[in-house]
Amino acid sequence: MQATRWRYLAEMSWTELDRLDRERTVILMSAGPLEQHGPHLPVGTDVFAAEEVTRRLLEYLREATDWTLLLAPTVLYGSAVLSRPYPGTVSVRRRVQTDYCTDILASFVENGFRWIIVTSQHMDPPYILAWEEACQRVNARGGRALHGYERLVFDDLFESGSLSAVLGCDAEGESHAGVFETSQLLATRPELVHQEELAALPRVRLDFLGELRRARSWRELANGLGYTGYPAEATAERGESIYRRYVARYAALVEQHLAGADVWSALTLTRWFPS
Numbered sequence: 001m002q003a004t005r006w007r008y009l010a011e012m013s014w015t016e017l018d019r020l021d022r023e024r025t026v027i028l029m030s031a032g033p034l035e036q037h038g039p040h041l042p043v044g045t046d047v048f049a050a051e052e053v054t055r056r057l058l059e060y061l062r063e064a065t066d067w068t069l070l071l072a073p074t075v076l077y078g079s080a081v082l083s084r085p086y087p088g089t090v091s092v093r094r095r096v097q098t099d100y101c102t103d104i105l106a107s108f109v110e111n112g113f114r115w116i117i118v119t120s121q122h123m124d125p126p127y128i129l130a131w132e133e134a135c136q137r138v139n140a141r142g143g144r145a146l147h148g149y150e151r152l153v154f155d156d157l158f159e160s161g162s163l164s165a166v167l168g169c170d171a172e173g174e175s176h177a178g179v180f181e182t183s184q185l186l187a188t189r190p191e192l193v194h195q196e197e198l199a200a201l202p203r204v205r206l207d208f209l210g211e212l213r214r215a216r217s218w219r220e221l222a223n224g225l226g227y228t229g230y231p232a233e234a235t236a237e238r239g240e241s242i243y244r245r246y247v248a249r250y251a252a253l254v255e256q257h258l259a260g261a262d263v264w265s266a267l268t269l270t271r272w273f274p275s
Contacts, residue, residue, distance in 0.1 A: 006058060006069035017070075022112040025068040026061070026258060030054040031075040031101075031120040033127065036086035036218070037177035038227030040198040041185055043088035045177070047074060048192075049121040049184050053149060053247055057119065060251040067115075067258060075104060075118075079127040085219050086226055094126045101134035109143040117254055118147040123154070123175060125273040132268060146257050148267025152246050153180075158272060166245060169233050173205030176218075178229020180242060187239025203230040 009017075009027065030053075032046035042048070051074060058069055078097045083089040092100070101118075108116055116138075118131055128150050135145040156162040163171040167179050174180055185193050204222040211221065218226040253263045 006062060006071060009070040009072045012070075017111075017113075020068055020070075022114065024066070025070060025113060026115040026117060027070045027072050027108055027113055028054050028058055028061075029072040029075060029116060029118045031078065031118055031131065032122050033078040033080040033092075033124075034076065034088060034090045035080040035083045035122070036089050036226045037181060038197075038201070038225055038231065040194045040201060040227075040231060041177050041182060042189075042192045045181055045185060046120065046122040047076065048189055049181065050074070050119050050149075052184070052188050052243065053121060053250065054119045056243060056247045057117070057251050057254060060247070061255070061258075064251075064255055065258060070113075075101070078120075078122065079124060079130060080122070081126065082124070082215060082218050083226065085217050094130050097127065097130040098133050101131055102137045105134055105138040105143060105145050106141070109138045109141060109145070114142060114144045115258065116143065116145040117257075118145065119149050119250075120147070121149060121153070123150055123157075125269060128269045129273065132270075144257070146254065146263070146267065148264075148269070149246070149250050151267045151269050151271070152249050154269065154272055166242070167238055168241075169230075169238075171229065173203070173207070174229035175206065176229075177227035178204075178231050179234045179238065180229070182231040182234035183236065183239035184242055185239070186234055186236040187243065190236065198234070199232055201225070201227065201231055204228045 030050040032050045034043045037045040061069055077090050077092050079094050080089055080091040084091045131147040135147050138145050156166055206228045215221050253266055257263045
């Protein structure tokens with residue numbers, strides 16, 4: 001199929017946007033908070049990962065569909081409550097985030113742009129559920145907004161042995177700034193990974209559904225440095241493998257969504273964290 005047209009939404013005038021066929025135009029939007037990711041990764045780790053997934057999703061849809069694709073600016077900030085005690089983290093209350101995200105989506109929907117795909121990679125249930133609620137609110141008004149990339153990762157995280165098989169190493173206790181996210185940054189932004197700190201970090205094993213959910217802050221967990229797993233085992237090759245696996249699954253669901261299928265149950269986090 002011939003490559004699809006795509007544009008940076010922020011570079012377009014309102015008259016250019018007004019000429020688009022709303023029912024064959026989809027807005028692709030990355031989202032993520034500024035949050036500490038241990039001493040070895042930048043506070044923008046979640047943002048960089050989400051933008052890379054969105055970039056790859058755009059490339060997939062260019063080849064697989066005839067839709068017009070609009071790449072919207074990244075939506076920064078959101079709930080990151082466990083990381084509040086660390087410099088550089090910005091956390092927004094879930095209620096405030098939900099209202100803010102609803103207003104963003106509603107602004108597009110009210111002008112006829114119903115099809116919106118929001119991609120984030122912040123493994124924080126309040127953050128994800130805020131985006132889900134925002135999507136549900138605008139979808140009740142005629143929108144077709146979708147969020148849920150993290151669900152694919154959570155499925156592997158909580159299915160015994162699945163994430164270890166994906167990573168090709170022992171992933172017990174993996175959930176934040178470990179092999180998974182460090183490998184992603186090594187694959188796409190290696191200059192931002194602090195290699196000396198990374199090499200010195202010991203393994204941290206935590207039960208996500210147990211002690212992590214009960215904690216008030218990462219400062220209370222393990223060595224207090226704000227990571228889990230064994231990030232020293234991260235490699236760029238593992239990062240590329242991670243992107244290929246999850247983007248392929250995610251892109252297939254997005255394509256089904258654009259074709260009119262109901263894929264909400266495959267992406268909602270309420271399977272693991274009832275809201």
